[in-house]
Amino acid sequence: MADIAARGPTATVGDSRSSLHKLMQRKSTIAFLMALPLILLVLILVAYPAGYAVYLATLNKGMTRFVGFGNFEFLFGRETFWMVVYQSCLFAITAVIFKAIIGFVVAHFVHNIPSKGQRKWRGMLLVPWVIPPAMSTLAWLWLFDPSYSAINWILAHLGIAAVPWTGEADWARFSVILVNVWIGSPFFMIMYLAALKSVPDQLYEAASIDGATWWQRIWYVTLPMMRNIIAITALFSLIVTFANFDIVRVLTAGGPLNSTHIFGTWAFRVGIESGDIPLGASVSLFMVPILAVAATFILRDITKRGSEV
Amino acid sequence: MAQVTLRKIVKKYDEVLAVRGIDLDIVDKEFLVLVGPSGCGKSTTLRMIAGLEEISGGDIAIGGHVVNDVPPKDRDIAMVFQNYALYPHMNVYENMSFGLKLKKTPKDEIDKRVKQAAGILDITELLDRKPKQLSGGQRQRVAMGRAIVRDPKVFLFDEPLSNLDAKLRVQMRTEIKKVHQKVRTTTVYVTHDQIEAMTLADRVVVMNAGLIEQVGTPNDLYHSPATKFVAGFIGSPAMNFIPCQLEQAAGALRVRLSDKLSFPVPSDRTARYASHAGKANLVLGLRPEHIAETRPHTEANQHDFDMMIDVDEPMGMETLIYFTIGRTDICGRVNPNAGAASGKEMKLRADLSNMHLIDDGTGKVL
Structure with a gap:
């Protein structure tokens, strides 16, 4: 670009045109130009906001004064903050474990359906994952309604007292995790199903001839063969679940008494709803080191996997 | 065990x-x-x-x-x-x-x-x-x-x-x-x-x-x-199957492969084959190694005939030759020094003591 702008009406026109031509022909230049739209997108939507968040986190509430680590010091002293840390970890880890287990079991069932009917089931089982979470969570919110919901109605008919699904701290934690598991399991299912399909049938046949029971076949053949996919899916999901916002926001909005807040929702509560944007930025920045560790593991695993093949 | x-x-x-x-x-x-x-x-x-x-x-x-x-x-x-x-x-x-x-x-x-x-x-x-x-x-x-x-x-x-x-x-x-x-x-x-x-x-x-x-x-x-299936499946190159007629003449049987070419059936087989004389759908099965170049000594049931060689395939230890009777391609195995060459007439010898007579209708070897 600069080349063209700098070009004057002189005898060097031909030269600069050909050097521009050469530059355009270089593979690296072409590659850079083709990646440019994405690079710009990342810069505008990721790098700039991230840098801005770091800057914001160093300001006072009125955003008039630089306070350094003041916001962080304040957070460390707050009981709610440590509850959010605990709740975020509990939420992410529990949800991922259950998503993985359910996904694995369901993938096995689907894998054993004859291929004719399998597509139908695969499609239906993917539905929770495909519906926008905010909408499906809204449906869950209605199901969890203490007095008028279908779930409590059925429980009442069974003679069980109404459950305060979103009204009591532990039940509310259970509910947000349940909804997250419901939405996220299909992703695990589809990943594990793909992994299962890549295990050659002959290995199972060899194992059953070697004397393995179905459980031993899973333990000694399926799991080791799926190890990489299991690890990558779990870590990936851990990051996404940790950074969740919509489910908690719609279902409990962090309540009751902040007991279900996770980083995303609490940052929103503190920053937007309570008007302390620098403090909200500081809260959200806490996700970075935790997620960075998980991301490092993922990337390491992928490169390791790549070199194995 | x-x-x-x-x-x-x-x-x-x-x-x-x-x-x-x-x-x-x-x-x-x-x-x-x-x-x-x-x-x-x-x-x-x-x-x-x-x-x-x-x-x-x-x-x-x-x-x-x-x-x-x-x-x-x-x-x-x-x-x-x-x-x-x-x-x-x-x-x-x-x-x-x-x-x-x-x-x-x-x-x-x-x-x-x-x-x-x-x-x-x-x-x-x-x-x-x-x-x-x-x-x-x-x-x-x-x-x-x-x-x-x-x-x-x-x-x-x-x-x-x-x-x-x-x-x-x-x-x-x-x-x-x-x-x-x-x-x-x-x-x-x-x-x-x-x-x-x-x-x-x-x-x-x-x-x-x-x-x-x-x-x-x-x-x-x-x-x-x-059966014909086993005969054709076992052995390489595979057994030749030549459509034929079984003729009864003067108390002896002959397998006729073409107007010009027919061989007498080995005497120890006449009783076995006699009832099939004149039947349709008969096939003569003869392995390539039982079609070779002619040699000075003739044993019982070996019969010489002249044939135009279509293709010769030297294998080193032997040469495979291909020729046609009627519309059937036939393979034989000759000594590499027997002078087999594509497009050349050659005197060959069929060893009928190893023949098989097959009913093509049932696929059974008779």
Whole structure:
């Protein structure tokens, strides 16, 4: 670009045109130009906001004064903050474990359906994952309604007292995790199903001839063969679940008494709803080191996997 | 060590009959080869013996016990698969010891047996390698080692050599035979390669379209095939099939191949063939090695004839020649020094003492 702008009406026109031509022909230049739209997108939507968040986190509430680590010091002293840390970890880890287990079991069932009917089931089982979470969570919110919901109605008919699904701290934690598991399991299912399909049938046949029971076949053949996919899916999901916002926001909005807040929702509560944007930025920045560790593991695993093949 | 008995075994896939009621007795310590073209039901039969396929009808007994409803893990068999089916995440030692480990065999016993099997197969130095680091032939040995270590009642081989290159295949063939001579376990071996079948087997079972065509020793099948299918399947180059008529003239029989060409039927066969004289759909079966160049000495039932050679294929130790009678291409094997050349007339000799007369309608050798 600069080349063209700098070009004057002189005898060097031909030269600069050909050097521009050469530059355009270089593979690296072409590659850079083709990646440019994405690079710009990342810069505008990721790098700039991230840098801005770091800057914001160093300001006072009125955003008039630089306070350094003041916001962080304040957070460390707050009981709610440590509850959010605990709740975020509990939420992410529990949800991922259950998503993985359910996904694995369901993938096995689907894998054993004859291929004719399998597509139908695969499609239906993917539905929770495909519906926008905010909408499906809204449906869950209605199901969890203490007095008028279908779930409590059925429980009442069974003679069980109404459950305060979103009204009591532990039940509310259970509910947000349940909804997250419901939405996220299909992703695990589809990943594990793909992994299962890549295990050659002959290995199972060899194992059953070697004397393995179905459980031993899973333990000694399926799991080791799926190890990489299991690890990558779990870590990936851990990051996404940790950074969740919509489910908690719609279902409990962090309540009751902040007991279900996770980083995303609490940052929103503190920053937007309570008007302390620098403090909200500081809260959200806490996700970075935790997620960075998980991301490092993922990337390491992928490169390791790549070199194995 | 055990005999295997198949009684009226049927396998049905939806509406298709893959195996259509076969009976087979496999003797203890025998090396039995199931051979046939693809889709003939040989692999299905093997997999039913293994218990990997349910049987739709009939009984399978191993060592005298009916195992129809016994799962593979309780049949005490070992199987070598076409793609070896080694566990990729385990090293050779773990692959070989897996079955024993599941049976909770004591560690030192496992160690002893793995080392012993590795010794037999000459893979001792590969024990801590992963399957990925092995060549095709080495993987094949490991797959066999995994079977040997188990010391099962029956070995099952499912086309174990078809993923190897030609040279290695010949080498491993000998290897398998050697191993069987050492280990002496009842073995059922499936292949589509008739040379593999002939070289390995104590007895060969030729299968076609879900049925057994013939059971016999390799020499039986070669010299006295029961059907046209067996006659054509066993032997390479394949037996020549020449449409013919059987003529009765002055108390002697002649096979007429064309207007110009006919041979007298060997006298010891006249009684056997007499009733078929004049029938339609008769085919003369004659192996290429029974059509050779003419020689000074003539034995009984050898007859000279002149033929224009279409193609000659020198193989070194012999030359294959092709010529036409009527519309049938015929192959013969002549001495490389007999002067066979494409487009040249040549004096050939047919040895009718090894002829087969086949009813093309029923496919039976008469």
